[in-house]
Amino acid sequence: MTLALLFPGQGSQSVGMGAELADAYASARDVFAEVDEALGQKLSVLMREGPDDQLTLTENAQPALMAVSLAAMRVLKVEFGIDVTVAAFVAGHSLGEYSALAAADALTVPDTARLLKLRGQAMQRAVGVGQGAMASLIGPKTDLALAEAAAAVGSQAGVCVVANDNNRGNVVISGDKAAIEAAIAKAKELGARAIPLNVSAPFHCPLMQPAADEMDRALTSAVFMPPAVPVVVNVTARPETAPEAFRRLLVEQVTGRVRWRESMEWMATEGGVTRFVEVGSGKVLSGMAKRIAPEAESLSLNTPADLEAFAASLR
Structure with missing residues (x-):
């Protein structure tokens, strides 16, 4: 063992x-x-x-x-x-x-x-309060590729990256609030559930x-x-x-x-x-x-x- x-x-x-x-x-x-x-x-x-x-x-x-x-x-x-x-x-x-x-x-x-x-x-x-955000992308269709595709769309509105690749079915994105909102919309379109996280700052991003x-x-x-x-x-x-x-x-x-x-x-x-x-x-x-x-x-x-x-x- x-x-x-x-x-x-x-x-x-x-x-x-x-x-x-x-x-x-x-x-x-x-x-x-x-x-x-x-x-x-x-x-x-x-x-x-x-x-x-x-x-x-x-x-x-x-x-x-x-x-x-x-x-x-x-x-x-x-x-x-x-x-x-x-x-x-x-x-x-x-x-x-x-x-x-x-x-x-x-x-x-x-x-x-x-x-x-x-x-x-x-x-x-x-980062100032309210300026950043994080969201958890979950569900059977969620993987790193889906999260990166959603983050790519979000990055058109600001900083948006994959912060935590936890496991298949659970990937977290982080960045500017507007960018995360755009990424959430794309992730849902791709078949993932997206849950905004109650965090004090956008961790693990630029x-x-x-x-x-x-x-x-x-x-x-x-x-x-x-x-x-x-x-x-x-x-x-x-x-x-x-x-x-x-x-x-x-x-x-x-x-x-x-x-x-x-x-x-x-x-x-x-x-x-x-x-x-x-x-x-x-x-x-x-x-x-x-x-x-x-x-x-x-x-x-x-x-x-x-x-x-x-x-x-x-x-």
Whole structure:
């Protein structure tokens, strides 16, 4: 059995996230305390109690999701003696790539928290409220070719690109509001359903260049170590191990496409992965894994019971 650990991205947050882990394990509480101290805010209280509109803010949701993922990883190590090297690869969806790097010991938890806080703030600053938009194109006819055709029509009215190639039947576009509206109309004409997303900014498109510039400056001083296992990165959909490459790839990721479908397909075929394990809040990535690689096992680790069952399965 070859295993990959997956780390969720924005949208998987919810009030109460991580509470069960914190209540059950001191090692989880330690991670939340590290993140709180690094950020100078009681993020753990916001995660547990809300309000939801504050947790959903990009600058809070991003470090919060990382904190839950890393708390689960810490519990696996401290309580069950399972570290990241049980996996052949790690990968994370958008901000989850930072979680993957921290899980693989390429970044420290405090540094990751600070970088994600800045990333969220920079993304919010990059585009004025109401100027950008994102939409999810879904349905059996939806694939990358359909999404790119719709985006090409939208780009006649402004910036419009494929932001997330999640899986066949789920592709996200991003750009100027008018351009996304034009692309939605074309996508419907081509047979897809199109759902405008309730997001604060148009992520993973050229409009995010100011945020990429901010992250470029911030990542210059970040200390990267060689990861304990290869990290399959969003912008290339291939594994990377060189610390000096991660800075460049994380900057490119801000404006670049999240090539999640390709990343998963590579792990399932070339990487030989037969078990995908989502670590942290929600079950979005394990659901995608079932659609992309149905022959592989897919599961999510959200609760103490999940962690205990997973540990037992490795004995």
